[in-house]
Amino acid sequence: MPKKLLLIDDDPEMLGLETAILTEDGFEVDTASDGPEGIGKLEANKYDGIVLDVMMPRMDGYETAKRIQELAFHKKTPIVMVTGVTERGALAQGFAAGVVVFMHKPFNPAMFRSAIQSVVGGPAE
Secondary structure (H helix, E strand, C coil): CCCCEECCCCCHHHHHHHHHHHHHHEEEEECCCCHHHHHHHHHHHHCEEECCCCCCCCCCHHHHHHHHHHCCCHHHCCCCEECCCCCCCCHHHHCCCCCCCEEEECCCCHHHHHHHHHCCCCCCC
């Protein structure tokens, strides 16, 4: 059974790129366009990993990550944060919110694949 990932990003092009890479690798992918929508999907479904943007409307990625940590069956679900934010302290803020891997946009697709597989394993492990 393929591993299931949730991608949360307000940029449809980024969601499309990440989805294409991950489905090509054999993962099952679900998407959300902002934090509240993502939290709703997390409350209703079990995911093996989460890919999260920082700058989103309604709820930023840091707050979304903190809320994910409060959900009983997602408390230990690995979060990969992919963002264009380059401000000082962004990395520390992400890790403090429960993120396990922090990547900058634009990213190299091979490095993105490697980051995902390092935290969730292969698509069907």
